[in-house]
């Protein structure tokens with residue numbers, strides 16, 4: 503077992519002096535790091551690139567142990583209070599989402615269609631749009647368009663010179679998506695490609711478009727996530743972002759009694775991402791769970 507004596511614990515205060523929010527951080531002495539790493543349960547050694555260096559103003563705790571990370575599921579943290587989502591709370595969240603009218607219309611038209619539950623939720627779409635804006639993304643890819651809700655949310659916030667490659671294998675749903683791109687006046691930014699997404703991604707690479715995209719969203723066949731991820735990692739630039747949907751799979755990933763092939767493949771994918779030093783990651787419990795990956 504990993505002994506607490508290997509770690510020096512200190513608190514980092516967030517915000518102003520009056521703030522009561524504290525984060526407990528663990529500082530692993532560099533000389534003990536290798537030993538500690540070998541002893542921590544489910545420890546990971548994921549080298550962070552040197553660019554994540556010391557801040558100019560004041561001391562930066564992350565510079566103390568740049569190359570050692572551990573899995574955050576230590577027992578002492580197990581009783582952390584987290585908010586449980588209730589229908590009332592989710593209704594409240596939705597009441598704080600600004601949904602463009604055209605997206606609302608698309609959602610309402612899709613509601614009676616087969617597969618409408620596959621659509622991302624308005625709060626997810628808003629987060630995707632926010633990420634695209636924060637990144638200042640111009641070139642984006644979506645894998646799995648369905649009737650276009652998430653891709654339209656992305657296209658709406660792209661600049662005039664923006665470009666979105668939207669991959670979908672189902673012609674009928676892609677036609678509806680295209681109709682909405684037209685209605686929204688963003689069709690000129692979207693290259694809607696009918697076919698298998700992996701073929702489209704491979705042809706982008708063959709066309710010399712590696713490292714030229716800023717943002718990608720993956721929401722298609724879950725068993726293909728690893729393949730999409732590898733292709734997209736080739737296509738996005740350093741600092742670019744890949745978001746993967748359904749990483750919590752209705753909570754089944756955390757239930758050891760559920761072992762169907764889809765759940766296992768999502769679990770394995772999540773585990774591989776956790777160990778992948780090519781990206782920084784953040785798993786976000788929104789919708790059915792999304793992991794945001796930033797290419798290092």
Ligand SMILES: C[S@@+](CC[C@H](N)C(=O)[O-])C[C@H]1O[C@@H](n2cnc3c(N)ncnc32)[C@H](O)[C@@H]1O
Nearest residue numbers: 620621622646648651652670671698699722723
């Ligand atoms: C979950 S839905 C996408 C929902 C969409 N992101 C939205 O918010 O409305 C998944 C879509 O991926 C498509 N799909 C599944 N496998 C695919 C593949 N190999 N290539 C292209 N599209 C695929 C399905 O036809 C389906 O429309």
